[in-house]
Amino acid sequence: MPELPEITVLARQMNKELQDKQVAKIESKQPKNLNMPPEEFAKKIKGKTITNTQARGKWIFIKLQPDYYLLLNLGMNGDLLYFNPKQAPPQKYHFKLEFTDKTGFTLAFQWFGYIHLVAEKNLDKHKLTGRLGITPTDKQFTLETFKKLLANKKTGIKNFLLNQKNIAGIGNVYIQDTLFRARLHPNRKTNTLTPQETEALYNAIKDTVNQAIKLGGLAYEKNFYGKHGQFTADHFQVGYKTDKPCPDCGTKIQKIRTGTTASYICPKCQPETHT
Numbered sequence: 001m002p003e004l005p006e007i008t009v010l011a012r013q014m015n016k017e018l019q020d021k022q023v024a025k026i027e028s029k030q031p032k033n034l035n036m037p038p039e040e041f042a043k044k045i046k047g048k049t050i051t052n053t054q055a056r057g058k059w060i061f062i063k064l065q066p067d068y069y070l071l072l073n074l075g076m077n078g079d080l081l082y083f084n085p086k087q088a089p090p091q092k093y094h095f096k097l098e099f100t101d102k103t104g105f106t107l108a109f110q111w112f113g114y115i116h117l118v119a120e121k122n123l124d125k126h127k128l129t130g131r132l133g134i135t136p137t138d139k140q141f142t143l144e145t146f147k148k149l150l151a152n153k154k155t156g157i158k159n160f161l162l163n164q165k166n167i168a169g170i171g172n173v174y175i176q177d178t179l180f181r182a183r184l185h186p187n188r189k190t191n192t193l194t195p196q197e198t199e200a201l202y203n204a205i206k207d208t209v210n211q212a213i214k215l216g217g218l219a220y221e222k223n224f225y226g227k228h229g230q231f232t233a234d235h236f237q238v239g240y241k242t243d244k245p246c247p248d249c250g251t252k253i254q255k256i257r258t259g260t261t262a263s264y265i266c267p268k269c270q271p272e273t274h275t
């Protein structure tokens, strides 16, 4: 499932490629992905111009002039691919958007995804994104903001970070090394973190996300041009490394169940109980 790094890579490439392009037509083969009937969707989006594209958590926000947003979510996974007149679009897709200059993009979902057209004035009320938390790549994501988010919360740190209403964009892939970098057990309660641990966690979130963005995202995910990312299994420190030595202390990495998700931890560097 693509997380913030993969979505950021896509959004940056889209922002570069699609600015000032005017929507000519859409094709929807799976209308359930849309938030309105395809005819209405087509009528509303036609003629609008893209001004800006950015990642918000696991969502892509495309700003359309005037006053609309196109919101994309790849769900479990999907290919979001650019095409131009020299290079035909892929054979299989669920959604295609074409611009007046004959370039465009296609979306092929592996399972299910969302393509929602929302008026700017209704953005806050959008059910799936209206309550999204802060995105760690945003300038507003400061240590102070992070501290405020944690204040008065008494939940396990992993659940806190996975809850998209707190922080948007972290999923069960990148959380593993984030917690390891901060030397925190997934079940540590948020209200037991020392100021040093809070700061370490803040830095760990940013470092993990930024490293993955630099590498273009996960090797099994594709970018806007169909190229795979460079973040391979070797780049994980403890994630998916059951029985491999901890890069810090050499202790065998364990896979444990934490609530409904699996976690990979070094039992020595990330003890469950702390003093």
Ligand SMILES: [Zn+2]
Binding pocket: 246, 247, 248, 249, 250, 251, 266, 267, 268, 269, 270
């Ligand atoms: Zn260790």
